[in-house]
Amino acid sequence: MERVVALTGGLxxxxxxxxxxxxxxxxxxxxxxxxxxxxxxxxxxxxxxxAFFCNALPFFLFGIGEQTVxxxxxxVLNATTPLxxxxxxxxxxxxxxxxxxxxxxxxxxFAGTLLIFAPWQRSGLTSWGALVLLGAAASYAVAFAYMAxxxxxxxxxxxxxxxxxxxxxxGLTTLxxxxxxxxxxxxxxxxxxxxxxxxxxxxxxxxxxxxxxxDDEGPTTTATVGYLLPVVSVTLGAIVLGEQLSSRVLAGMxxxxxxxxxxxxxxxxxxxxxxxx
Numbered sequence: 001m002e003r004v005v006a007l008t009g010g011l012x013x014x015x016x017x018x019x020x021x022x023x024x025x026x027x028x029x030x031x032x033x034x035x036x037x038x039x040x041x042x043x044x045x046x047x048x049x050x051a052f053f054c055n056a057l058p059f060f061l062f063g064i065g066e067q068t069v070x071x072x073x074x075x076v077l078n079a080t081t082p083l084x085x086x087x088x089x090x091x092x093x094x095x096x097x098x099x100x101x102x103x104x105x106x107x108x109x110f111a112g113t114l115l116i117f118a119p120w121q122r123s124g125l126t127s128w129g130a131l132v133l134l135g136a137a138a139s140y141a142v143a144f145a146y147m148a149x150x151x152x153x154x155x156x157x158x159x160x161x162x163x164x165x166x167x168x169x170x171g172l173t174t175l176x177x178x179x180x181x182x183x184x185x186x187x188x189x190x191x192x193x194x195x196x197x198x199x200x201x202x203x204x205x206x207x208x209x210x211x212x213x214x215d216d217e218g219p220t221t222t223a224t225v226g227y228l229l230p231v232v233s234v235t236l237g238a239i240v241l242g243e244q245l246s247s248r249v250l251a252g253m254x255x256x257x258x259x260x261x262x263x264x265x266x267x268x269x270x271x272x273x274x275x276x277x
Contacts, residue, residue: 019055019170021199026163026208035160037167046150047161047168054143055169055203060176061136068129072117075230077133079113082106082223082263084141089220092145105262106220109227112259115252116230144219152215162211166203224263227256 030037038044066074086098086106151161214222231253237243 017195018059018199018203019166019173021196022203022207023163023166023170025200025204026159026166029208030160030163033157033159035157037160037164038156043151043154043156044164044168046146047165048172050143050147050151051165051168051172053139053146055166055207056172056176058136058139058143059169059173061132061139065129065132065136068127069133070119072121073119073130074133075117075233076113076119077130078137079110079226079230080134081137081140081144081226082220083110084138085144085220085223088141088145089218092149102263105259105264106224107259108262109224109256109259112252112255112257113227113230115255116234116249117252118248141219141223144214144222147211148214148219152211158211158215159208162208165211166207221263224260227260231256 038047062074062078065077069077083106086103090098147165151165152158156164210222210225213225234243234245234249234253238245
C-alpha cells in the first residue's frame with residue numbers, strides 16, 4: 001500500500017529511498033548492539049548478490065509493476081514467493097522430502113490469499129505489469145535460497161548481516177539513479193510519509209526479522225510470512241479505517257492462518273549456533 005501511495009504521490013520507482021532509510025535504522029541498531037559489519041571480501045561479495053535479488057531488483061520491479069496493476073493483483077503475485085521458494089528448494093536439493101502436510105499448507109495459504117484479494121474482480125492480471133511483479137516474487141525466492149546457503153548460520157550476527165545487505169542495496173540503487181524515469185511531479189507529504197514508513201519499518205525492521213527467521217527456519221518457511229501480510233493489512237484496515245470485512249475476506253484470513261500453521265509441520269534439524277557479537 002505504501003508503495004502505491006509513494007508512486008502516485010510524485011516519487012518515481014527508483015527514487016523511493018526505502019533502502020537508505022532501512023539501512024540507517026539497522027546500522028543504528030547494530031551500533032547500539034555493538035555488532036560490527038563484516039570485513040572479509042567473500043562475505044561482501046555474497047551480500048552484493050543477495051542485495052541485488054532481495055532488495056534492489058524486486059523493489060524496482062514492484063515500483064514499475066504497480067503503476068499498471070491493481071494493488072490486489074500485486075498482493076496475490078507477491079504471495080507466489082513461497083511457491084517459487086519451494087520449487088527452487090526442490091531443484092537445489094535444500095528441501096529434503098517435503099511432507100504432504102507442509103505442501104498442502106503452502107497451497108492452502110496461497111488459496112486463502114486469492115480469496116482475500118479476489119484478483120478476478122480487478123484489472124491487470126494478464127498485463128505486462130503482472131509479469132513484472134511475478135518476476136519480483138521469484139527474485140525474492142532466489143535471494144532467500146542464496147542467503148540461506150551463503151550468508152546465514154555463520155560468524156556474523158543476523159542484525160549486522162541485514163544492515164550490511166541493505167547498505168549494499170542502497171549502493172546498487174544509487175548506481176541505478178541515472179537510468180531512473182523522471183518523477184511525475186512534486187512529492188506530496190503523504191507520499192513522503194509513506195516512504196518513511198516503508199523504509200524504516202517495512203524495509204529496515206522487517207528485513208532484520210526476515211533474516212532471523214531465515215537463519216532459524218530456512219527459505220521456504222521465511223517466504224510464507226508473505227501469506228500473513230494481507231491478513232495484517234485487512235485487519236488494520238478494519239481497526240484503523242473502519243473498513244468492512246466481508247465473509248469472503250474473513251474466510252480467506254482463516255484459510256491463510258491454517259495454511260501457515262500447516263507449513264510449520266516439518267522435521268527440525270539440529271539447532272544452529274548464531275554468534276551475537
